[in-house]
Amino acid sequence: MPTYTNELNVEKVILDKLNSLKTISNILDQYTGELVTFNETTEITNDLELDGVIYVKFGDDYFKRNFTGSINIKWFGARGNGIHDDYEAIQGAINYAQKQGISLFIPQGIFKTSGTLRITLRIHIYGEGMWQSQIIYSGNDSAIRIIPPTDRTSNTGTYFHDFMVKPQIGGGGKYGIEVYLGINAYFSNWEFNRIFVGDFGNFGIRLDNSSRNVDGFFAFTIRRCWIQNGLNGDSVGDSITISENTITGNRILSPGILFSGIGGARQIIIRENNITTQHGAIALLAMEQTQVCFNQLEHGAGSDYLGIYQSQLYLADCIYCVIQGNTISPARSVGSITSDYAIYLSGTSIGNIITQNDMSVGAEGKYIGFGISSKRNILKTDNAYYGTLNSEVETLGVDNLGIDNYGVEVSLTLLANWIPYDSTSEVSAKKIDSGLVVLRGAIKDGIQTLGTTIFILPQLFRPVREKRFQVTNFNTGTFSSATLLIRPTGEVNILAINGSTLLQIDGVSYTTN
Numbered sequence: 179m180p181t182y183t184n185e186l187n188v189e190k191v192i193l194d195k196l197n198s199l200k201t202i203s204n205i206l207d208q209y210t211g212e213l214v215t216f217n218e219t220t221e222i223t224n225d226l227e228l229d230g231v232i233y234v235k236f237g238d239d240y241f242k243r244n245f246t247g248s249i250n251i252k253w254f255g256a257r258g259n260g261i262h263d264d265y266e267a268i269q270g271a272i273n274y275a276q277k278q279g280i281s282l283f284i285p286q287g288i289f290k291t292s293g294t295l296r297i298t299l300r301i302h303i304y305g306e307g308m309w310q311s312q313i314i315y316s317g318n319d320s321a322i323r324i325i326p327p328t329d330r331t332s333n334t335g336t337y338f339h340d341f342m343v344k345p346q347i348g349g350g351g352k353y354g355i356e357v358y359l360g361i362n363a364y365f366s367n368w369e370f371n372r373i374f375v376g377d378f379g380n381f382g383i384r385l386d387n388s389s390r391n392v393d394g395f396f397a398f399t400i401r402r403c404w405i406q407n408g409l410n411g412d413s414v415g416d417s418i419t420i421s422e423n424t425i426t427g428n429r430i431l432s433p434g435i436l437f438s439g440i441g442g443a444r445q446i447i448i449r450e451n452n453i454t455t456q457h458g459a460i461a462l463l464a465m466e467q468t469q470v471c472f473n474q475l476e477h478g479a480g481s482d483y484l485g486i487y488q489s490q491l492y493l494a495d496c497i498y499c500v501i502q503g504n505t506i507s508p509a510r511s512v513g514s515i516t517s518d519y520a521i522y523l524s525g526t527s528i529g530n531i532i533t534q535n536d537m538s539v540g541a542e543g544k545y546i547g548f549g550i551s552s553k554r555n556i557l558k559t560d561n562a563y564y565g566t567l568n569s570e571v572e573t574l575g576v577d578n579l580g581i582d583n584y585g586v587e588v589s590l591t592l593l594a595n596w597i598p599y600d601s602t603s604e605v606s607a608k609k610i611d612s613g614l615v616v617l618r619g620a621i622k623d624g625i626q627t628l629g630t631t632i633f634i635l636p637q638l639f640r641p642v643r644e645k646r647f648q649v650t651n652f653n654t655g656t657f658s659s660a661t662l663l664i665r666p667t668g669e670v671n672i673l674a675i676n677g678s679t680l681l682q683i684d685g686v687s688y689t690t691n
Contacts, residue, residue, distance in 0.1 A: 202234075202241050209252040216241035248281035248304075249274065251289070258287020260314070265291040268313075276301050284311040284341050292316050297324045299332040305341030308374035308404065316346040320356040321378070328363045336368040344376020344406075349429060353384040354405075359394050366397045366415075373403045380430060382406050387413040390440060408434045408455065415443040425453040428478070431486050433458035439465040444498075447471070454478055457485035459506070461492040468499045476507040483509035483541065489522035490540075496523070499530045506537040522547040523555055523580070532585075533558035539575065548580035556611045557585030582638040584611045587618075590633045596624030596681070605683055607639045609690075615639050617686040622653075626675050635668040638690070642666055645688045646673065653680040664688065 200218040219242040255267035275282040276299040284305040305311025315321035354375035375382035382405040387394035396415030407427035425434040434453035444467035453459040459475035490508040506520040520537035605619030658677030
């Protein structure tokens with residue numbers, strides 16, 4: 179700690195005749211080399227960690243340092259030489275900045291800390307750049323822990339930017355930055371910008387609302403940061419933007435972004451991030467109206483997949499999300515669990531839209547998967563599939579175990595000895611996003627008796643009234659025709675057929691209602 183004023187080089191003590199308060203000026207700050215001023219005060223601090231830093235003694239009088247604008251952690255004794263433990267000095271600076279409501283500056287330097295820096299009130303902390311202003315943590319807990327008040331008095335407006343926090347040894351500590359919400363606490367209208375979070379033992383950034391406060395995390399931005407080992411949000415709220423970040427790391431099994439939602443929360447934007455890990459890129463659990471747009475999501479080259487989910491982009495129990503314009507490159511090799519897909523919708527995922535994405539195939543030869551309880555999701559025709567034609571993807575590259583998913587072809591089982599005309603003529607049904615059902619394929623050599631059922635449509639592809647279609651066929655130079663009846667029960671029957679064993683199903687389309 180700095181010594182008392184009467185041990186420093188004091189040039190003069192000035193008596194302010196207007197209000198009879200004394201001022202000490204031209205005191206040299208031994209850490210920054212600045213000349214500073216102290217004003218006489220009747221306050222006696224009980225904060226021992228500030229004694230001799232904010233308050234100094236001259237004779238029998240106490241003086242308080244005159245701060246204007248932001249404060250520098252070096253004024254509190256932080257050295258930034260990469261050797262000295264600056265924990266107490268930085269914590270003292272944080273305490274003072276919070277109480278006074280002023281900004282805290284981390285100058286260029288390497289500031290070692292052995293303890294967790296604790297923040298309990300609104301604060302603005304900034305440095306000279308994510309590579310210049312470095313906090314190096316040597317402990318076993320989180321390097322920075324934010325615990326917003328439960329009385330809801332100072333829960334908005336925190337702003338971090340332009341500094342680094344990383345462990346002294348790779349894999350050390352727990353989280354880089356942890357925000358913990360106690361019961362009734364919330365944390366909103368805050369921003370992390372241009373922060374480097376190093377290789378900690380767990381997530382780089384952890385947002386903990388395990389208390390499941392309904393308005394816990396909302397209205398915040400994490401932008402242009404470099405985060406190793408990913409970002410985790412537990413029961414996050416709405417009006418959230420995660421953009422333009424670089425997220426890397428292979429320390430833990432979770433993906434680069436792992437978010438779970440809370441009922442009623444919506445409108446989260448995850449866009450323009452570059453995420454490269456061995457554990458998947460993004461997993462969203464029980465989220466609503468999330469936009470995942472224009473991200474680069476890739477698995478590190480030449481390594482097995484080590485994640486806990488089966489795709490690079492994984493949604494479980496998510497509704498009305500938009501997946502648009504992403505480049506998705508899942509692992510091609512198999513680790514502890516296969517990365518089968520670029521995108522997989524699990525659980526009761528409803529009404530999600532997949533459009534304009536460019537994706538590579540997963541380890542098991544699939545691009546997209548719909549779980550058994552997923553329904554009314556929309557796969558647009560404008561997605562691009564690396565190495566495979568779009569028409570092949572619709573039947574071979576998509577697993578559709580779900581219900582009434584639009585844009586996905588559902589293979590149909592042929593009856594009465596009918597078989598596909600050739601290898602490219604498999605019979606399938608697809609419901610496009612307008613609600614129109616389109617049939618495709620060509621079949622031959624089956625039983626032609628009137629009333630014969632040639633296949634049965636799945637439940638949600640059936641019309642509410644009977645539909646009749648006249649189809650024209652051409653085979654070996656001969657035209658023929660047939661009349662097909664589609665029943666509300668799903669049976670597709672032959673009403674009439676003339677001149678050929680070929681039935682051309684392509685072009686048959688109808689609305690279910």
